Amino acid sequence: MKREDKRQNIGFGALLAATLLVVIPVLAIVVLIVAKGWGALSWEFLFSMPRDGMRAGGIFPAIVGTIYLVFISLIFALPIGVMAAIYLSEYAKDNALTRVINLAIINLAGVSSVVFGLFGLSLFVVFLKFGVSIISGALTLGIMTLPVIITTTREALRSVPASYREVSFSLGASRWQTVRHAVLPRALSGILTGAILSVGRVAGETAPILFTVAAFYLPNLPTGLSDQAMALPYHLYVITTQIPGIPESFRYGTALVLIGFVLVMNIIATVIRSKAGKKR
Amino acid sequence: MNETTGLEHAAPVLEVRGLNLWYGDFQALIDVSASFRPRTITALIGSSGCGKSTLLRCLNRMNDLIDDVRIEGEILYNGKNIRRRDCSLTVLRKSVGMVFQRPNPFPLSVYENIAFGPRVHRMASGTNLDARVEESLRAVNLWDELKDRLRKSALSLSLEQKQRLCIARLVAVEAEVLLMDEPCSTLDPMATMKVEELMHRLKERYTIVIVTHNMQQAARVSEETGFMLLGELVEFGRTTDIFTRPADKRTEDYITGRFG
Numbered sequence: 001m002k003r004e005d006k007r008q009n010i011g012f013g014a015l016l017a018a019t020l021l022v023v024i025p026v027l028a029i030v031v032l033i034v035a036k037g038w039g040a041l042s043w044e045f046l047f048s049m050p051r052d053g054m055r056a057g058g059i060f061p062a063i064v065g066t067i068y069l070v071f072i073s074l075i076f077a078l079p080i081g082v083m084a085a086i087y088l089s090e091y092a093k094d095n096a097l098t099r100v101i102n103l104a105i106i107n108l109a110g111v112s113s114v115v116f117g118l119f120g121l122s123l124f125v126v127f128l129k130f131g132v133s134i135i136s137g138a139l140t141l142g143i144m145t146l147p148v149i150i151t152t153t154r155e156a157l158r159s160v161p162a163s164y165r166e167v168s169f170s171l172g173a174s175r176w177q178t179v180r181h182a183v184l185p186r187a188l189s190g191i192l193t194g195a196i197l198s199v200g201r202v203a204g205e206t207a208p209i210l211f212t213v214a215a216f217y218l219p220n221l222p223t224g225l226s227d228q229a230m231a232l233p234y235h236l237y238v239i240t241t242q243i244p245g246i247p248e249s250f251r252y253g254t255a256l257v258l259i260g261f262v263l264v265m266n267i268i269a270t271v272i273r274s275k276a277g278k279k280r
Numbered sequence: 281m282n283e284t285t286g287l288e289h290a291a292p293v294l295e296v297r298g299l300n301l302w303y304g305d306f307q308a309l310i311d312v313s314a315s316f317r318p319r320t321i322t323a324l325i326g327s328s329g330c331g332k333s334t335l336l337r338c339l340n341r342m343n344d345l346i347d348d349v350r351i352e353g354e355i356l357y358n359g360k361n362i363r364r365r366d367c368s369l370t371v372l373r374k375s376v377g378m379v380f381q382r383p384n385p386f387p388l389s390v391y392e393n394i395a396f397g398p399r400v401h402r403m404a405s406g407t408n409l410d411a412r413v414e415e416s417l418r419a420v421n422l423w424d425e426l427k428d429r430l431r432k433s434a435l436s437l438s439l440e441q442k443q444r445l446c447i448a449r450l451v452a453v454e455a456e457v458l459l460m461d462e463p464c465s466t467l468d469p470m471a472t473m474k475v476e477e478l479m480h481r482l483k484e485r486y487t488i489v490i491v492t493h494n495m496q497q498a499a500r501v502s503e504e505t506g507f508m509l510l511g512e513l514v515e516f517g518r519t520t521d522i523f524t525r526p527a528d529k530r531t532e533d534y535i536t537g538r539f540g
Contacts, residue, residue: 093347163384167446170342171397171453172374181400182386 040253065229072138081149109147114207121211137213152194156187196269200262299353323502377450383442385434397453416452440471
């Protein structure tokens with residue numbers, strides 16, 4: 001074998017090994033959690049309240065709490081994020097102000113989640129007197145997810161060819177009509193993908209909800225925005241570290257529900273994206 | 281200076297006076313003055329980068345979309361300076377439409393492509409809109425070819441059909457002026473011929489300004505021609521004059537193929 005071929009094979013081997021190293025942990029996590037958590041899954045586990053100091057019963061309130069948090073935070077973050085992205089991509093000129101805004105968005109994405117939690121505590125819980133509540137937690141999560149939504153939306157808008165805007169303008173459409181009718185329809189799938197990916201992030205975060213909404217244990221489901229709520233990631237933390245003698249399958253079952261939720265969301269995002277991609 | 285075309289004395293539809301334009305530090309138009317007569321095809325010729333497309337894009341203010349552009353001088357549409365702040369760009373561009381070098385239909389159906397303009401200008405809806413779409417497609421000889429494919433994607437059309445569709449979009453918003461930026465440069469000779477025939481027909485109703493670096497095309501389709509070089513409008517007059525007895529040495533050099 002020639003020296004070049006040998007080198008090439010070594011190179012390929014190294015690249016393949018690196019790729020496999022990425023896949024292994026993903027597979028390992030999924031296999032571990034499914035193997036250990038599958039046994040816990042049942043209608044009772046999914047749809048009933050915890051009993052016996054959470055050592056028995058289900059995790060229904062945590063599921064409900066997470067769903068509340070995801071959707072309420074998106075109700076706030078999605079319109080604001082999409083509108084900000086439209087402004088930045090379609091209206092704003094490249095000047096000092098927009099550069100500062102862009103820098104702020106990048107930095108917002110880099111702030112660690114526990115700091116968001118602390119910020120939510122001081123702003124929503126204490127200063128605005130929302131208390132430890134769903135609304136405080138959802139707003140905190142919403143702020144955390146804004147940079148994700150803004151960035152993905154902006155990428156989606158930028159991927160729409162400039163010629164569509166040019167044609168629209170040349171036909172006498174206003175800037176807003178151009179955005180509304182020529183650009184947004186083409187960017188919709190990208191925007192939705194970003195939104196749904198941020199759902200995964202919101203559902204999985206523990207730190208931002210720690211001080212703002214999460215309850216250790218609640219006997220009832222939340223009835224309004226000012227109630228506290230249980231949530232899947234925090235519940236997982238609680239039953240793993242705070243409560244002795246809990247069946248191991250409960251922990252992994254909770255984790256399984258959490259990653260299952262995120263996985264389903266990601267699959268939906270992928271399907272939407274590929275469908276919209278075909279249309280183009 | 282021209283022999284009669286019958287329209288010399290009609291007021292120009294578009295006119296530029298003392299137009300200077302800079303992209304950053306680069307001056308792309310130097311003291312350009314010209315007028316474009318109604319229902320006449322005017323060709324702008326010159327080598328690449330001479331400023332002919334830039335001049336064209338001044339006429340419906342498409343240069344506004346580019347950052348870092350500075351313009352001096354007057355651009356008059358029906359006698360009104362379109363550079364004034366109170367000039368509505370949407371109204372201007374509705375009347376002064378543009379056909380681009382690369383046919384650029386939206387990735388929508390044939391019907392939706394035509395309907396886009398009338399919709400954004402709230403000119404028609406429902407059956408009125410259907411009628412307007414049909415009328416616009418007829419104006420560019422596309423109706424018979426496409427009447428059964430109105431709901432098909434415009435991207436499935438041939439290049440030449442796409443370009444005619446783009447012209448039909450302007451008919452649909454009742455444009456008065458058609459600015460054509462090298463509309464045939466992506467088309468083969470047969471398709472080019474079809475578009476040129478169409479231009480001849482459209483001339484009866486529209487004022488057409490066409491940028492081309494195909495001199496034969498300019499000679500074939502236009503009544504008036506402007507020759508541009510390095511940002512200057514060197515010569516502007518009747519096409520026959522420009523091509524048979526140019527007044528300027530540089531024009532002569534260009535049309536006889538000594539450069540360009």
